[in-house]
Amino acid sequence: MSHARTVSQESVSSISSILSCSSETFYNLYNDENVATHTLCQAALNDIIEPERQQLQDVMAKGNKRFRLDELLIGMLEHAPHPDGRRYVAVALHIAHGKGLQAVIEVAQAWLDSLFFPMMTIPLTRSDPTGSLTPTIQTTYLEIENAKRDQNTLRNDVANREHHHCAITQIHDTKRRAELTKTHPNLVPAAPHALMHAAHIIPFALYSFQDKGDRRLDAAHTWDMLQAWTQLDIRNLSGSQINSPSNAIFMTTTEQDNFGKFQFYLDKDVYPVDDNKYRAKFVRQGLCFSNGQVEADVQFPPYAQSGVLPPNPEFIRIHAAFAKVLHLSAATEYIYDYDGSNEGEVDQRLAQEADFGELLISKLEIMAH
Secondary structure (H helix, E strand, O other), rough: OOOOOOOOOOOHHHHHHHOOOOOOHHHHHOOOOOOOHHHHHHHHHHHHHHHHHHHHOEEEEEEEEEEEOOHHHHHHHHHOHHHHHHHHHHHHHHHOOOOHHHHHHHHHHHHHHHHHHOOOOOOOOOOOOOOOOOHHHHHHHHHHOOOOHHHHHHHHHHHHHHEEEOOOOOOOHHHHHHHHHHHHHOOOOOOEEEEEEEOOOOHHHHOOOOOOOOHHHHHHHHHHHHHHOOOHHHHOOOOOHHHHHHHHHHHHHHHHHHHHHHEEEOOOOOOOOOOOOOEEEEOOOOOOOOOOOOOOOOOOOOOHOOOOOOOOOHHHHHHHHHHHHHHHHOHHHHHHHOOOOOOHHHHHHHHHHHOOHHHHHHHHHHHHH
16 A cells, blocks of 8 residues: 555544454454555445445335445445545454454444444444453543533634634524624624534544543443544543534534534535635535525634634535435435434334433433534
8 A cells, every 4th residue: 555554543443343343453454455445445335335235225214214334334335434434444444354244333333333423413323242341442541631611611612713604504693793782883794693512523522521430431441432533632632622612613503503413514515625614514405504595605713813723624525425324315304304203213222222311411422512
């Protein structure tokens, strides 16, 4: 291969436990310079996913709505935020395939439960059959901290950076409008206004866990998988750094809700040269922003101009990758489209795994993002 691997042996320990193989076994194949990533990915697509499409589709279904587990795996291969993330998925599927279809299903469900659902702030139990805290998992376990939300400080920072306008729609902040009305009424803009919040790019809920051993262990598995698939250095978001302006965007509550549900993302490919300019796009047709637009150019001022860190391009790229995979697999519709009800497979599963208080907290976390 043409570049050094950046994933650590520790970060593959979670998926290794699902596969019932040692981290060393996984890591050795992952680092095998004689097998190209493209070759591994093509073999995963042609020899593993394609022949088992129907079985993978039949694993999860809710009424007439079908979650596409096959498309989840395809999306993880095609839209990984980093080339080594593609290799991580391909190696895991290769090892699982050697154990049979059920192992492939288990590893796919593990990614669903421990990686994608937590990013959507859906707290489901990881699919680790051993339930053990391995030495390598312990490393991640000790590194992560339960962050404390300081929403007011974060909101003020990103509001100042975006000049009290929604970064996506340019709608003015209602709170700022009320302040100006009292102090400088001549400066109140004529633009529409709405309630604003600081929307996290990497969800705050990934760190919003109770200090119980099992919850911290669940978080460790999630961060292991996130690190391996995205190549994200979790130290950049440890503790209070999850609330850094580099991980937040000022948005209307409507845009914040859609962003948190991965209904739209910021596309870097449209403006690859400018680190702070993006194109906001919906994952499917028929949706629009609260100002009626279906796309929007978004530009953040540099630190030298605003005194506030702009959004980290790596975080935005990771959010976009999740949005694409979730759309491809129909996961967002599977989770959020209940035809207006609170019933369904996911709610039943949540009820089995969380008491009412914990479920309420999870619902509030969804509303807050």
